[in-house]
Amino acid sequence: MRYMATYDLMETIRNTNQWLGATARTMASYPALAAIPNPALTWMAAWGEVTERTFERMVVKPDWDIHAVTCEDGKDHLVEIKTVVEKPFGNLIHFDVTGRKEQARKILLVAPMSGHYATLLRSTVKSLIVNCEVYVTDWHNARDIPVSAGKFDVEDYTLYLMDFMRFMGPETNVVAVCQPAPLTLAATAYLAELDPDAQPRTLTLIGGPIDPDATPTDVTDFGNRVTMGQLEETMVQRVGFKYKGVGRLVYPGLLQLSSFMSMNADRHGKAFRDQIGRVARGEASDYDAHNRFYDEYLAVMDMPAEFYLSTVERIFKNCEIAKNEFVVAGHKVDIGKITRVAVKTVEGANDDISAPGQCVAALDLCTGLPPEKKAAHLEPGAGHYGIFAGKSWRNNIRPLVLDFIDANAAKPKPVAANVA
Structure with missing residues (x-):
């Protein structure tokens, strides 16, 4: 109590x-x-x-505030946000541009579950929606999820991503921004092994902590300075009586916001x-x-406590993704199983949250991927926010990502199934 x-x-x-x-x-x-x-x-x-x-x-959950978009035909088209997959902890939404033929580029934009809503990627969506079919993972505020919905940790997050990828099909191009990059890499690898016909065409990882120890920062090194017991004691609380999730253990958004504000x-x-x-x-x-x-x-959301704690312990402390030792539902995921999904990493030279070296580590883990299917970009002078939503994204990174998607748009040749 x-x-x-x-x-x-x-x-x-x-x-x-x-x-x-x-x-x-x-x-x-x-x-x-x-x-x-x-x-x-x-x-x-x-x-x-x-x-x-x-x-x-x-x-208050911010509005997407994307009502219309000027497309390449020079006309303004209304945008309708549709929920295409609905789940207890997060939905898959589609930004449907009315009166426009379906675009060849189908992008799944994986938003972070790190204390802010998916609307943090509003400008990213606006920049892509002009000539892409954009889908976004819209995570729910844990305070509004009844305890009866059960737990949600990093394994559940990975399974959610796999379901979203399956729904969208093999023409999908996945773009993961920041925190979800390691789990998106794991979801892609698990899908490559479990259901290879459903794996996406390309995977772009932007500023994510694939290997937090590659270039430690104050943020990524936080997990090494505190014990899990300290985190659970000081950061985890139960939702109060005002919300539907009363009694659920969460990492409160207000607590995280106070930490952010105190840093500056x-x-x-x-x-x-x-x-x-x-x-x-x-x-x-x-x-x-x-x-x-x-x-x-200032618009913050509560995270499920088990997701927050398992992220710190398994991604940052134990570096399970970086060591290729991540387990989902009792099965060890082998990132080397990715053999035909083109993978690109994007980093900012001035990123003080996921410093250069942390994200590009994903390419070394993809041991089964040919060199021509790997790409990396380091954006000079860009900070963390700039590599997915700022001027660096709009002017330099976005064109490179779209070129990468187009270069790997052809349907890959089928790979013979491994025989145990």
């Missing part, structure tokens, strides 16, 4: 701050006070507006102080740079 009490305490603090912001904004806007202009009231209203929005966004407290503090000033001067808007960034950054 104490873990549930802690969860509800965090939610109470968040709710109280949202209420304080709304109260300050409303009181400062009281009509009778407008008779005597007072700069203090202007600043009070600005503080209230920024505070209310800040704490309100923490429990001065920078975030300045950003919010500057925004209050802009609101007070009438220079802010709903879609200015500050709100666009923080509306997404």
Whole structure:
């Protein structure tokens, strides 16, 4: 119960701050006070507006905000987001562009389950949807999943990806961004062994910790500095009574957000102080740079505790993927079984989360893959976010990924089944 009490305490603090912001904004806007202009009231209203929005966004799932797209035919087409596979912990969604013939490039974009919603890849989707059929893994907030749905750990995540790949078929081109890269590699290898006709055409891994020890960073080395007991004691809580997942053990999004914010407290503090000033001067808007960034950054989701803990233990501490020792449902996955799926890795030279060397390690694990089916790209000057959503992605990496997909678009020759 104490873990549930802690969860509800965090939610109470968040709710109280949202209420304080709304109260300050409303009181400062009281009509009778407008008779005597007072700069203090202007600043009070600005503080209230920024505070209310800040704490309100923490429990709201952002909208994809992709309603129409201008395609290569020069026309605007409406976009309908359809759920094509529905599962308890995550759905597969398709960005269906109406009035356009089906595109040859079919892309499965694997979004991270790392505390933020899949909408973090909004700009990535927008850049691909112009001339690709885009599907995205839309993971659910664990606080909204009843305990009766069971557990969800790294093995379940891998099996989900395999089901999504099976559904989409062998013409699929998988693009995994950051955290899911190791598990996507494992899912592809397991599918290559278990159901080779369902494996994708290509696999692109972007900034993922395939081998966290290759080039340690503060983020990837975190698992080596704490014990699993410490993590379970300090990071895991039970969902409170307010949500459908009451009683479920989770790594709370609010707890993770507080950790993120504390790492760059001065920078975030300045950003919010500057925004209050802009609101007070009438220079802010709903879609200015500050709100666009923080509306997404502050929108956090709870992770299933077993997924969080198994990720730290098996991917970062034990390096099971890097050592090719990963086991799913009692079966040891052999990454060397990938023999015809073209694999490309993308890294950012200035990535301080998954540093160069961590992702490209995937190519050495693909021992059964011919050299012509392997490719690697290191983007100069790019940080972690830039390699999948920033200028580096739009101008350099995206064209390279699409060229890689096109170069391997031909149906591969069938491989003779291994006889035990």
